[in-house]
Structure formats: C-alpha cells, structure tokens
Amino acid sequence: MKVLKLIVSAAISVALIAVLNMKMGMAPPLGKFLDPFHGFWQNSETMDIRWKQQLTADGLQAPVKVVYDDVMVPHIFAENDDDLYFAQGYVTAQHRLWQMEFQTHAASGRLSELVGDKALEFDRRQRRRGMVFAAENFIQQLEKSPQLKKVAEAYTRGVNAYIQGLSYEDLPLEYKLLNYQPEEWTLLKCALFLKYMASDLTLFELDLEYTNAMKLFGRKYFDMLYPDTVPGQDPIVNGMAQWNFEPTKVDTVKGAFAIDQFVATEKNAKPHPDNGSNNWAVGGSKTRSGNPILCNDPHLGLNLPSIWYQIQLHSPEGNVYGASLPGVPTVIIGFNEQVAWGVTNAKRDVVDWYKVEFKDDSREEYKLDGEWVKTRKRVEEIKLRGSESYYDTVCYTIWGPVLYDETFEPANGKNGYAFRWIAHDPSEEMHTFYKLNKARNYQDYLDALDHYTCPAQNFVFAATNGDIAMKIQGKFPVKWPEQGKFLMDGTHSVNAWQAYIPSTQNVHHYNPARGFVSSANQYPVDTGYPYYVYDARYEQYRNRRINQVLDSLQQITAEDMMNLQNDNYNLIAAENLPFLLRQVESLEMNEEERKIYEALQQWDFFNEVDVAGAAYFEAWFDELKTLVWDEMQGKSIALVSPSHYTTFQLLKENADFEFFDVLSTPEKENACKVIQMAFQKGVKRILSWKKEQGKEMVKWGDYKGTYLQHLARLEPFNIRNVQNGGNHNIVNATSERHGPSWRMVVELDPKGVKAWGVYPGGQSGNVGSPYYNNLLPYWEQGKYYPLLFMQSVEEKSERIIFDQTLQAK
Structure with missing residues (x-):
C-alpha cells in the first residue's frame, strides 16, 4: 500500500502541474488519466506481477522461457540467438519502454514533440551536432555485417512485438502524463542510443574555452593554468x-590555430564533467582464493529509471549475465562462464573544432584551400507540440556539421564553427559487445575490441584461466602536439586528421608483474608512448587511491573489492588540507571559525555520511576556487577554471601568482590571504546552510544532498536525501546528481563464476512498482546482492519468483 499511496499522490500532483503549465492539447485528459480501470491506477504496485505467464508474438522460431528472480532480473533461455535477442527486446521494453523512447527522442533532438518549445534549443543543438547523421552512418556500417544486423533486427522485432500488444491501461505512467503514444522501434533508435552515450562521454572537450583563455591570458599563463601533464600521476600503463x-608519423602544421578572436559560448551544452568510472582486475597471485577478481563501477547521472538493466542471456551459443543498456541488444558490462569485462571512459580528445569562413550569409559555400566549396545542407524539421514546426538548416563541411553560426549562438561575422567528431564515422561498437558476450579467452577479448571506435573505453578483462588485462580501445587520430587543443583554421585541408593509431598500438597491459590492472579516467600512459596523448580533464586522485590500496593488499577477497568500490578517502583533502590549515593558523578567528578549524584538524579525510569535516572542507574549497579563479567568471565568452590539482600546485609553489589577487578588492592578495578569505567565506556558507536547512548539526550526507532525478524532471518522482558518502575525485564518486550507476564484482572461479552487484534504482521503469527503486537502499549503504547466474532453465533456486513463456502465434 505504501507504493500505491506514493504513486497516487505523485501522479495527481504531476497531472495537476501538467494541466496548469502545459499548453492546450499537451496535458493529459484527466478523465481518461484518472479512470480506475485504464488510467494511472493501473500503474500501481501490482503491475509487474500481473503479466501473463504465456505470451504469444510473431517472429519466434521456438518457445523462449524467461525466469525472474527476486529482484526482477530476467533470465532468458532460448533455443537460438535470433529468439534470444527477440526476447531481450521484448522483456526490456516490458520494463523500460518509456525510458528507451524518451532517451532516443533526446538523442535525435525530438523532445519538442513531447514538451513543446521549451526543448527547442536542446533539440536544435542535437540536430546541429549531427546525432542522427552519426546514427545513420552506424546503420550504414551495420549493413555490412549480416550477423550483427540480424541481432539488431531481432531485438527491434521484440520491442515492437511488445508495443503492438499494449493497450492504454498498459502504458507506462509517463505516456499518460505527457499524453502521447509509443511509436515503432527501429534499428536507427538502437544506433541513436549508442551515439547518445558517445556524446555523453566524449563531448566535454574544451577547444573553444582554451582558445579564449589563450587569447585572454597569453601563452605563458595558459601553459601554467592548463598543462598537458602534471607531476606525480599514476597512468593506466x-x-x-x-x-x-x-x-605512424604525421607532419606538424604551423599556423593551424585560429586564435585571432574570442569565440562562441556553449551555454549548458556540456555533458557532466565527472562522467567516468573505476575498473580493475587483480590476478590470482594477490587473491585469497587464487582466482582473478574483476570490478567495475561506471559513474554517470543518477537517474530514474536506472541507466542500466540487468539481464541474463542463455542460448546454445553462450551464457552471459550483466548490465545492458535499454535500447541496445547484448550485455555491455558483465561476465560469462569463462571471462568477465568492464569499462571506464578513456578520455581521449576525439573532437576538434574548425573555424569555417562562409562566402556570404547564404552559407552556400565556404573557403577551402583557396577555393569556394559547396556546403551540404540538411534541413531539419523540429516538430513543436502545440505549435507549428520549426525548420533549421544545418550546413555540413568536410570537417562535419557547423554547430555555431549566425543563426545559433552567433559566431563572429561570416564565420561558423564546425566540429570533427569521431562518432560521426561509420562504426560497429555493437559488434564488440556481441563478441565479448561470447568470448572465451584473452584472444577473443582482443578480437572483440578491434571492432570498437567510440566512445573510447578502458576495457578491463579477467578469465578463469588466470589472465587479466587492460586495453584502451577506440579510434584515435594521430595528432601532432596540441593539434585540436584550440580552434583550428578550417580554410586549409592540411589541418585535418592525417592518420589513425593502429589498434595493435593502442595502450594495453597483459598480466603485469604488479598483479593487477586498473583505470579511473586518468592519464592513459607514460611519456614514453610515441604518440601525442591529450584530454582536457584527466582524473588525478581516484586512480592514485585505487592503486595505493591495490598495491598494499594481499590475500584479497571479493569483500575487500566491495569495500574499495565504496572507499570514501578524500585524497585531495589528505594532500592539501594540512597546507590550508597552516595558512589560517595565525588568523584571528571568531567562535564559529575556531570550531570549524578545530574540527578540520581532527578530521581523518574520509567523506563518510555522518561527518562534518567533509562538509567544512568542501565549503572552504568551493569558496577558494571562486576567489582564485574570479578571472574566469562573469565573462561573455566561454572559459574554464584550471583543475583542482593545478590549483593546489600553484597555491603551494607560487604564492604571489597574479591570479590570486581578488578582483573585487583594492588590496593585492597572495596565496595565504586568499586562502584565509576563502576560509571565512566557507564558514559563512556553512552557517547559511544550517539556517536554510534548519539543521543543528552538519553531516556530509545532508550537505552533499545526493538525489536521484526522474528522466522527465518530474519532481514528485525524484528521490531526495540519499545518504551516501564520497564525492568528486573519490573512489566512491557519488556527488549531488552523479555517481556509480552500477557496481559489479566478479570472481573468476573455474568451478563456477561468482558475482555481486547493485545499482541505484531497480529493474522496473514503472514508478508504481516495488522494483522501481528497491535496490537503492543496498547501494546507499554500500551493500551488494549475489547475482543469480543460472546454468540451465531447469536449475532450481529459492530466488526464482515466477516465469513467462514467449511463443510464436
């Protein structure tokens, strides 16, 4: 009844909000919505368990058995792969249809069809990024692989079989609230979701921001603020x-940059800067059992429904369990009876911006190598719910689509800004995961990765035979130093990418002597690697903490690895708080300042839920960054502050650095003074927070304010006040709206693989289901549950709660 009361309250609230805020025709018809036999009541807590046990669908060759365990994970048993992926599509849609469709609408720039012109700017940006263009190129490549096309088509048929059997009462609640119907699923939608993930993990480039910084501050300061490498790091290899x-050698091009003027801003256009992950594998020489253990926890937005959907896929061709992406066939992160694998974002610069010179306002031609070349125009119709369609013309050049021009976040004069993105190229990432699902050994793993392009990932691997490995895989252009770090001159074709790093020369480790491999979005490799490697935002703390712990441990158990995934040690604070405290020890403090100073002296640097020190440090550091980098704020151009590591390095080593002078004061501040000012402001921030929240005590879990957000931003369906430790740059990388989206630990025992996992949410996308967020308490407390990896459909387990049979009509 608790869930039923929640959904009634939330649904009515959302419906009323919709009626009051939506244009006529967009709000749900309340009579139909409130109908007790067909409306939102049908989305109550019993929905997941009233499915028919016998289901019929066109397109199956033989019956398929689907067994559900006690956390609603489907274990699919099929007699052939075609039926297997059909069933995966059907079952995934049964739980996550609205999420699948909403995310592909977002990817393709079609949200305005659902919510009207409030999404127009977002949709225009997606169209101008060439998201559909990228997905179309993916499908073009898929046509060359009959086997993979067959997999994707089977999955698509399964989704559509479920859609075709839906009545209004069966629709997910969000369809009823937003008053629209699901449409046919297509291969293009599968591709769109993969490209959406590529955009989320590669488009945090800073070319335009760095161009502005170079022009504003000059080379001397730019190199100090934004170095390619910093000392003391611990690369993946x-x-x-x-x-x-x-x-492979390429020629360096002189005069390739276009830093003659400030460039366009990118308001609210970036993915989350913390998109990343942790993964590692320890060899049997370091474990108590003698078996390898593999771990992975991808860090993404904390959304509802969950980003991931757990599933087991069993056929005569293989048996695999893991986390899938709703909308894409196969398992993305998981294990089978011989191997396990996981991924972290490799953070390589595969997006370059080019300044395009148009001949005139018509944008029909642009200059290239002294000639005027025709643009290829793509007219995008953006359907606006409640009003007429909006038409946007996107110009394509040899570099790619022109995102910014005089019609969208205006560029300067007759210039446009086009971007070259590796995800626009034909690719076959689906092939990689299909082969990983069936891999049996290290060579199979390498063969699978050869098909992978974007987003570049650090693929960790372990096998029951004892092998462990890490390979950084993607399609990487060979770049001369700093190529693509700034806006490039688009009038010369010589500034294009000239070659790609051969896959066999990508960075990799196989059974290293130290007994483990790991990655956490840090520098990929040491400076001896013969290619220029660059990204604007490498991790500089999580990776070192992980390696410190793995180096120190022996006789490792799965429980040790779970503890490490939930490790809350704040290495930034451990390395820098003692320095900060020394700068304020002579400061004349009031009573509140003295209390916080003494609390920070006693803090052990762990960001646990119930400690105050973590909140005090965060408030101080936030104020410090604002004061130190005030030169970056309030500008009409896009700029970005230096990394935390560089900030502290400058504070410690260059006390009179010009940037430490606070612009809003007549005095000239140095490092010590700005740290003292930030401390006092941080104390005031804490006191203001206590007053606003009505809190007597400060606890990190409250101050951080972690919450899970519904994909459609429907506030009654958000889950607030999630009590979990960690933060940015901590192994447990849980911040306000971001964190470990799936935690998995796998022990590769030759006698039978054992695995544990958890994610913040649940299997069901139905807000009225008890399986909507039932896993959140486990995740919140750093707990796991055993993953039921069945060997046959006849296997007995007390965890099995019911089953379904899919069969041909």
Missing part, C-alpha cells in the same frame, strides 16, 4: 619497454 613498434 606505465613502462617504456613495451613500446617496441614503429609509430
């Missing part, structure tokens, strides 16, 4: 001896 190949 460290060791010059293995680079025993002849690298």
Whole structure:
C-alpha cells in the first residue's frame, strides 16, 4: 500500500502541474488519466506481477522461457540467438519502454514533440551536432555485417512485438502524463542510443574555452593554468619497454590555430564533467582464493529509471549475465562462464573544432584551400507540440556539421564553427559487445575490441584461466602536439586528421608483474608512448587511491573489492588540507571559525555520511576556487577554471601568482590571504546552510544532498536525501546528481563464476512498482546482492519468483 499511496499522490500532483503549465492539447485528459480501470491506477504496485505467464508474438522460431528472480532480473533461455535477442527486446521494453523512447527522442533532438518549445534549443543543438547523421552512418556500417544486423533486427522485432500488444491501461505512467503514444522501434533508435552515450562521454572537450583563455591570458599563463601533464600521476600503463613498434608519423602544421578572436559560448551544452568510472582486475597471485577478481563501477547521472538493466542471456551459443543498456541488444558490462569485462571512459580528445569562413550569409559555400566549396545542407524539421514546426538548416563541411553560426549562438561575422567528431564515422561498437558476450579467452577479448571506435573505453578483462588485462580501445587520430587543443583554421585541408593509431598500438597491459590492472579516467600512459596523448580533464586522485590500496593488499577477497568500490578517502583533502590549515593558523578567528578549524584538524579525510569535516572542507574549497579563479567568471565568452590539482600546485609553489589577487578588492592578495578569505567565506556558507536547512548539526550526507532525478524532471518522482558518502575525485564518486550507476564484482572461479552487484534504482521503469527503486537502499549503504547466474532453465533456486513463456502465434 505504501507504493500505491506514493504513486497516487505523485501522479495527481504531476497531472495537476501538467494541466496548469502545459499548453492546450499537451496535458493529459484527466478523465481518461484518472479512470480506475485504464488510467494511472493501473500503474500501481501490482503491475509487474500481473503479466501473463504465456505470451504469444510473431517472429519466434521456438518457445523462449524467461525466469525472474527476486529482484526482477530476467533470465532468458532460448533455443537460438535470433529468439534470444527477440526476447531481450521484448522483456526490456516490458520494463523500460518509456525510458528507451524518451532517451532516443533526446538523442535525435525530438523532445519538442513531447514538451513543446521549451526543448527547442536542446533539440536544435542535437540536430546541429549531427546525432542522427552519426546514427545513420552506424546503420550504414551495420549493413555490412549480416550477423550483427540480424541481432539488431531481432531485438527491434521484440520491442515492437511488445508495443503492438499494449493497450492504454498498459502504458507506462509517463505516456499518460505527457499524453502521447509509443511509436515503432527501429534499428536507427538502437544506433541513436549508442551515439547518445558517445556524446555523453566524449563531448566535454574544451577547444573553444582554451582558445579564449589563450587569447585572454597569453601563452605563458595558459601553459601554467592548463598543462598537458602534471607531476606525480599514476597512468593506466606505465613502462617504456613495451613500446617496441614503429609509430605512424604525421607532419606538424604551423599556423593551424585560429586564435585571432574570442569565440562562441556553449551555454549548458556540456555533458557532466565527472562522467567516468573505476575498473580493475587483480590476478590470482594477490587473491585469497587464487582466482582473478574483476570490478567495475561506471559513474554517470543518477537517474530514474536506472541507466542500466540487468539481464541474463542463455542460448546454445553462450551464457552471459550483466548490465545492458535499454535500447541496445547484448550485455555491455558483465561476465560469462569463462571471462568477465568492464569499462571506464578513456578520455581521449576525439573532437576538434574548425573555424569555417562562409562566402556570404547564404552559407552556400565556404573557403577551402583557396577555393569556394559547396556546403551540404540538411534541413531539419523540429516538430513543436502545440505549435507549428520549426525548420533549421544545418550546413555540413568536410570537417562535419557547423554547430555555431549566425543563426545559433552567433559566431563572429561570416564565420561558423564546425566540429570533427569521431562518432560521426561509420562504426560497429555493437559488434564488440556481441563478441565479448561470447568470448572465451584473452584472444577473443582482443578480437572483440578491434571492432570498437567510440566512445573510447578502458576495457578491463579477467578469465578463469588466470589472465587479466587492460586495453584502451577506440579510434584515435594521430595528432601532432596540441593539434585540436584550440580552434583550428578550417580554410586549409592540411589541418585535418592525417592518420589513425593502429589498434595493435593502442595502450594495453597483459598480466603485469604488479598483479593487477586498473583505470579511473586518468592519464592513459607514460611519456614514453610515441604518440601525442591529450584530454582536457584527466582524473588525478581516484586512480592514485585505487592503486595505493591495490598495491598494499594481499590475500584479497571479493569483500575487500566491495569495500574499495565504496572507499570514501578524500585524497585531495589528505594532500592539501594540512597546507590550508597552516595558512589560517595565525588568523584571528571568531567562535564559529575556531570550531570549524578545530574540527578540520581532527578530521581523518574520509567523506563518510555522518561527518562534518567533509562538509567544512568542501565549503572552504568551493569558496577558494571562486576567489582564485574570479578571472574566469562573469565573462561573455566561454572559459574554464584550471583543475583542482593545478590549483593546489600553484597555491603551494607560487604564492604571489597574479591570479590570486581578488578582483573585487583594492588590496593585492597572495596565496595565504586568499586562502584565509576563502576560509571565512566557507564558514559563512556553512552557517547559511544550517539556517536554510534548519539543521543543528552538519553531516556530509545532508550537505552533499545526493538525489536521484526522474528522466522527465518530474519532481514528485525524484528521490531526495540519499545518504551516501564520497564525492568528486573519490573512489566512491557519488556527488549531488552523479555517481556509480552500477557496481559489479566478479570472481573468476573455474568451478563456477561468482558475482555481486547493485545499482541505484531497480529493474522496473514503472514508478508504481516495488522494483522501481528497491535496490537503492543496498547501494546507499554500500551493500551488494549475489547475482543469480543460472546454468540451465531447469536449475532450481529459492530466488526464482515466477516465469513467462514467449511463443510464436
């Protein structure tokens, strides 16, 4: 009844909000919506368990058995792969149809069809990024692989079989609230979701921001603020001896940058800067059992429904369990009876911006190598709910689509800004995961990765035979130093990418002597690697903490690895708080300042839920960044502050650095003074927070304010006050709206693989289901549940709660 009361209250609230705020025709018809036999009441807590046990669908060759366990994970048993992926599509849609469709609408720039012109700017940006263009190129490549096309088509048929059997009462609640119907699923939608993930993990480039910074501050300061590398880092692969190949050479181009003027802003256009992950594998020499253990926790937005959908896929061709992406066939992160794998974002610069010179306002032609070349125009119709369609013309050049021009976040004069993105190229990432699902050994793993392009990932691997490995895989252009770090001159074709790093020369580790491999979005490799490697935002703390712990541990157990995934040690604070405290020890403090100062002296640097020190440090550091980098604020151009690591390095080593002078004061501040000012402002911030929240005590879990947000931003369906430790740059990378979206630990025992997992949410996308967020308490408390990896459909388990049979009509 608790869930039923929640959904009644929330649904009525959302419906009333919709009626009051939506244009006529957009709000749900309340009579139909409130109908007790067909409306939102049908989305109450019993929906997941009233499915028919016998289901019929066109397109199956043989019956398929689907067994559900006690956390609503489907275990699909099919007699062939075609039926297997059909059933995966059907079952996934049964739980997550609205999420699948909403996310692909977002990817393709079609949200305005659902919510009207409030989404127009977002949709225009997606169209101008060439998201559909990228997905179309993916489908073009898929046509060349009959086997993979068959997999995607089977999945698509399964989704559509479920859609075709829906009545209004069966629709997910969001369809009823937003008053629209699901449409046919297509191969293009599968591709769109993959490209959406690519955009989320690659488009946090800073070319335009760096161009502005270079022009504003000059080369001397730019190099101090934004260095390519920093000292003391721990790359994914460290060791010059293995680079025993002849690298591909490219010519350095002089005068390639376009830094003659400030460039366009990008308001609210970036993915979350913390999109990343942790993964590692420890070899049997370091574990108590003698078996390898593999771990992965991808860090993404904390959304509802969950980003991931757990599933087991069993056929005569293989048996695999793991986390899938709703809308895409196969398992993305998981394991089978011989191997396990996981991913983290590789953070490589695969997006370059080019300044395009148009001949005139018609944008029919642009200059290239001294000639005027025709643009290829793509007219995008954006359907606006409640009003007439909006038409946007996107110009395509040899570089790619022109995102910014005089019609969208205006560029300067006759210039446009086009971007070259590797995700626009034909690719076959689906092939990689299909092969990983069926892999049996290290060579199979390497073969699977050869098909992978974007977003570049650090693929961790472990096998029951004892092998462990890490390979950084993607399609990487060979770049000369700083190529693509700034806006490039688009009038010369010589500034294009000239070659790509061969897959065999991508960074990799296989059974290293130290007994483990790991990655956490840090520098990929040491400076001995013969290619220029660059990204604007490498991780500089999580990776070192993980490696410190793994180095120190012996006789490792799965429980040890769970503890490490939930580790809340704040390495930024451990390395820098003592320095900060020394700068304020001579400061004349009031009573509140003294209390906070003494609390920080006693803090052990762990960001646990119930500690105050973590909140005090965060408030202080936030104020410090604002004061130190005030030169970046209030500008009409796009700029970005230096990294935390660089900030502290400058504070410690260059006390009189010009940027420490606070612009809003007549005095000239140095490092010590600005740290003292930030401390006092941080104390005031804490006191204001206590007053606003009505809190007597400060606890990190409250101050951080972690919450899960519904994909459609429907506030009654958000879950607030999630009590979990960690933060940015901590192994448990849980911040306000971002964190570990799936935690998995796998022990590769030859006698039978054992695995544990958890994610913040649940299997069901139905807000009225007890399986909508039933896993959240486990995740919140750092707990896991055993993953039921069945070997046959006849296997007995007390965790099985019911089953379904899909069969041909």
